[in-house]
Amino acid sequence: MNKNMKIIVADLFIIFAIVIGYQIFLSMGYKETIEDTNVKHSINIFDDNRNYLLNYEPQIEKDILLKSIVSDVSIGNITVIKADGESFKMTSDVFIGKNKDGVYCATIDKKNIIENIVGIYLSDNYKSITYVYYHIKNYIDNDKKLMVVLLDGFGYNEYKLAKEKDYIPFLSQYYKHTALSVYTPVTNAGYAAMITGQTPNINGVHDRSVREMNVNSIFAYALEKGEKAILLESDIKILNTEIEPILHLDLNKDSDTDDEMFNSCLDAVSGDNDLIFIHFHGIDDRGHAYGTQSEKTLSYINKVDGYIQKLSEVWGKSIILTADHGMHDTEDGGSHGECRSEDMIVPYFIIGE
Template structure:
């Protein structure tokens, strides 16, 4: 196989996204670090950026744009100048689904005769997922002098060969990219983490040390983003990597919590509605005791688990979340190896006043202070998780109800309901 470098282009403005796309999270990592890992088998890896000072922690070679307004061809130019290999596969940073297998399939099509090997999807060239020869540098330099910045012009002027995505045997998902917050949510909804992955993740963490789970009832991804924008969750936004996680249908507490603590979908664990409480499979609390575990709930036992939770009611002018926090602090000081604290009041405020209301943001601020306080005394892994999101209604907020009418013949069948995106995207956070 012809020696080929890998180039990752990060220098774009991300104006439609509203934030740097390289810093978006994907399955617990940033888009940029995901791509760097995917390219690990290439002999040279370059990252093209607009400002080198923002990427000093990268282990690969960083090249900086000279022409800040020239577009992606500037990044391609800088990488071609720096690399030793005769070819480089150039990748946009907003394609986290790319796999090593796909890249190997693409570069294996090189013959050494072409100047550019351009990928096409449904007949459309994909210049930011294509291969460029170092020998096109003079042509690119001339284009820069003439202020011509479209890669398509380069393809017309050099020996270009096209390869269709279908020829490589991959579906279009492998090069799915995002330009807007809505596209990011759709990508996470279709291909990202699922709530059923949480229990196996916690079990693995518990095998290595202590774990504190802060279960934030009803905190959808859009609600969390709103809280970040409003400055309501300074500690969480600074100290945790928070990603969207797809919940279950219907997106209500009982089935979602059951999935969260079992790692199974409703068809397996048997909880389908707010009324169901009996679980068919073991949970995270199986074979655990009060000596090593603190399972902290509000004033109601949601599910019948092997280890019953300790319930907490509002008292002395304080809500149940306050007392759950106090109990979690005691458990941390006692050295419990597993603390599972289910905070309820954000969900209550969102139902009553709406998921983006000032009352809901105040409850998120309160939860943020609780998590910060716990982080000072708990020495193990701290995880954030929620069960579902919530959409606005005329009189507050709701979830688990279809936006469009639907009929469910049997609760054991998968509903054909179309839920609001707010309902289906919860959050999963890991401490940085």
């Protein structure tokens, strides 16, 4: 090999080494970026009606008592919500702190430390949207027919406003209590929690990208018990369940499929179905487009209230209604996906029990 060839080979080797080293550097940096996005270094503290603190970030040098952070609130129990969707019920005698892994919550004796938390729900009357699963199961076990209505995006604050302005005269008669959604409060995660009875850390559905559940849903249980179940959905299948949903097209071109699903449900109640599950989307759609307090959103809530009244009259049996998540207002409409009161707290209704 002559001298010039040796120089060329050496130069190529150096260039190759630089390229490989740069790629390794980029991959390490990318990995760190991904890991950083999974750690939330601040939390939200809220109850059914308000947010006490949004994006609260404790000092890394010391722990602080929760009761001193929200000193104006009389609380006995709390629910601590982790970034992976798991939640823990605890007394309010806890410390809040921060380390490299994010915000944590610790009991006074430091024997129980919950890391990487995103929110703290202040309530002595904890209820969850996961209760829907067990509520349905109880009806199946007692050989009773049931309709379940998922009012997508219908938060508790929205319900209160609709009631105050008399947009929901029928359904407001059957309000029972508030319920805590799951983190992340989006449709796939909330819907999965309702039909599996499990939080995202167990059922595996954390966000909109996930369709497969790690555990069986209530539809599998209904089939196992020999019950006939029907699932009425919009034009897209949200989750892969043990029964195929009946999808609906916007036949009258009014930019909604709720009316088509309502008509299908009227047909379903006249059949021999034991469990009817219907997923209305229109409240969520208008909340996103116009905000939760807009006249267009409230008027649509009134329309859905009429749907529910008619279904109740024809069905003549028990109905459970709740939402997968709520929604907070933004400058150009509404959004959800945060661990805050508007997104996490929803109303729970029971008709005919």
